[in-house]
Amino acid sequence: MKTELFQCSECGMFYKDKSIAEKCRKWCAEHQSCNLEIIKHTVTKK
Numbered sequence: 762m763k764t765e766l767f768q769c770s771e772c773g774m775f776y777k778d779k780s781i782a783e784k785c786r787k788w789c790a791e792h793q794s795c796n797l798e799i800i801k802h803t804v805t806k807k
Protein backbone atom coordinates (compact mmCIF):
# COMPACT_ATOMS: atom_id res chain seq x y z
CA MET A 762 0.00 0.00 0.00
CA LYS A 763 1.40 3.34 -1.02
CA THR A 764 1.27 6.08 1.54
CA GLU A 765 1.34 9.54 0.16
CA LEU A 766 3.20 12.04 2.25
CA PHE A 767 2.95 15.79 2.24
CA GLN A 768 6.02 17.87 2.80
CA CYS A 769 6.30 21.24 4.47
CA SER A 770 8.27 23.32 2.01
CA GLU A 771 9.63 25.50 4.80
CA CYS A 772 11.13 22.95 7.19
CA GLY A 773 11.12 19.86 4.99
CA MET A 774 9.14 17.69 7.43
CA PHE A 775 6.79 15.04 6.08
CA TYR A 776 3.17 14.57 7.13
CA LYS A 777 0.47 12.05 6.30
CA ASP A 778 -2.17 14.72 6.49
CA LYS A 779 -2.18 17.47 3.90
CA SER A 780 -3.92 19.91 6.21
CA ILE A 781 -1.23 19.43 8.86
CA ALA A 782 1.53 19.94 6.31
CA GLU A 783 -0.16 23.14 5.24
CA LYS A 784 -0.52 24.23 8.86
CA CYS A 785 3.16 23.56 9.42
CA ARG A 786 4.13 25.50 6.32
CA LYS A 787 2.14 28.52 7.45
CA TRP A 788 3.58 28.31 10.97
CA CYS A 789 7.14 27.93 9.71
CA ALA A 790 6.82 30.86 7.33
CA GLU A 791 5.35 33.06 10.01
CA HIS A 792 7.41 32.08 13.05
CA GLN A 793 10.63 30.73 11.50
CA SER A 794 10.45 27.91 14.03
CA CYS A 795 8.61 24.66 14.57
CA ASN A 796 5.43 24.15 16.56
CA LEU A 797 5.65 21.10 18.84
CA GLU A 798 1.93 20.43 18.40
CA ILE A 799 2.50 20.13 14.66
CA ILE A 800 5.89 18.46 14.80
CA LYS A 801 4.53 15.48 16.72
CA HIS A 802 2.62 14.50 13.57
CA THR A 803 5.82 14.26 11.60
CA VAL A 804 6.33 11.11 9.58
CA THR A 805 9.81 9.69 9.26
CA LYS A 806 10.46 8.81 5.65
CA LYS A 807 12.00 5.38 5.27
Ligand SMILES: [Zn+2]
Nearest residue numbers: 769772785789
Ligand atom coordinates in the same frame (compact mmCIF):
# COMPACT_ATOMS: atom_id res chain seq x y z
ZN1 LIG B 1 7.25 23.17 8.63
